Amino acid sequence: MAPKVTAIDERLLQLKARFAERSAIQLRELSAKLTDWQYGHCTREDLQTLYELLHRLAGSSGTFGFHQLGQEAGQLEQVIKAQISDSPPLSDLHLAPEIQARLAQLSRLLVTEPSSSAEAATTDLPDTASEQTQLLVLDSSLNELAEALNNFGFKVVVCEELPLHCAHCWRSTSIIIAPAAKLTQVVNWNQQQAQSHHASPSPILCIGSDDSFAARYALAEQGADGLFLQPVKVPQLAKRIEQIKSQQQQPYASKVLLLDDDQELAEHYRLVLTQAGKNVKVMAEPTELLAVLAEFRPDIVLLDVHMPPYSGVTLARMIRLEPDWLSLPVIYLSSEQDRDLQISALAQGADEFITKPISDEQLILTVRALCHRARQLAKLVSSDGLTGLLNHSHIKRALGHEYARVQRYGHNTSLAMLDLDHFKGVNDTHGHGVGDLVIKALAQLLQQRLRTTDHLGRYGGEEFVVILPECSLAQAKHMFEEICYHFSQLSFMGNNGTFHVTVSVGLALLNDFVSEEHALNAADAALYQQKQAGRNGVTCYLPHAPASDSPE
């Protein structure tokens, strides 16, 4: 997939950093000079230098994203200009401290403004936008679809007309959505853009109404990545977009824990596997095994069988004593050639046997295959069949881990409990199949709108739990209010035309409770209160006070 951060973007960032650095130094120097001014030592030249700096800041700050700095520099520029034209200059000495204070404010803006240059409302929110997938919807005939995708949390740009000349649009696009009838034109444009950016073409999803074999064959031949028939089922399209997105994202390196008391050999394996892209941790002391497992959380464990006075076979059994590690793949590394002994060792708790010596290539291939399988298995075991979110037991497990982290590090972590409103009515009116689609739509919207570091789980039938590390109650409230709004805007196709569904949310801060169970109960109480208050909204649980819709 196309690398979206280009050399030009990097160069721009460097320029911005250099601008901020240089301006900060100049502001500091001039501010120091103003101290002299108070004692009558400031010359007309000094004032002229100050004026020129402010003039430059007023003119260029906005270009680098420092909008407020630009405005304030422009105002101060006028004050200095008046001072210069005074005769004799510096007549207004009592102004010096005020000007100094305003220069200090400009310096502060250089440090703080870039992060706040986006919309003020989202200033202190965790960054979700950077994780958003940008969709380029081509042709105004798809405006309505673009709006529905926007409600799902995708960042959508609509280009009204073809042919396109907009290189900028292409560069920041993850996926193109276009009418099937215009595919040829779109494919050509996509390829031209890809060539000029030295990147691969963006995937194209087509919207059409011809369901014939011939039409589908023609689209496949031209290189379309998907066809969605009108009227488009938006949750299905959103799911396909999610699939493409997860293929595009670099998978994070698989984690391999290697326990071997032969340090040289272990180091050799570590280097080979690290070069093959794995994240490898080597340990030689079996007594630390459980602590390292808890901290590192590997995808697989490679375990030497003979580590006197310990036995790898017993260590594998010991790992299995812990419910958390029942499904963790454990692979013996041993020079044991006797097949019967190998099988007997496997029967005691490990999954595979790698026989030493093993070539580097074989080691890489074997570990790669085992990690892949482990990932697939872990996903299968932990995810809910309908939504793909964490299932009940795994979201509870994630809650336990996050609660422990909050205890250790003390950072804010919010907990949300969500429940679809009047969902029984949806099932009764439109059937369970349509009800399932609504559940899936909410799951996809949550995945799209929340951060990849948040934990999302389906807690029960139409009930969801979300854990938001590094997120205050106020931030979580803001995010879930947006989610409620966008969910209420989604249209579902029912028996008698389209219908809408809403969701209620209860929030609690993990930090406020003596256990994760207490926090869950509190979020549930807040959710109940939101239901009582009319549904479709967010209520926060505040300790020592009844649940409230205001966390401040």
Ligand SMILES: Nc1nc2c(ncn2[C@@H]2O[C@H](COP(=O)(O)OP(=O)(O)OP(=O)(O)O)[C@@H](O)[C@H]2O)c(=O)[nH]1
């Ligand atoms: N389609 C579908 N329905 C489900 C699933 N799990 C639970 N439900 C239904 O969700 C409905 C929940 O109804 P209630 O607990 O009465 O609540 P409600 O109608 O949503 O009302 P409020 O929560 O008070 O707004 C029941 O009809 C369940 O059958 C599921 O996996 N699929």
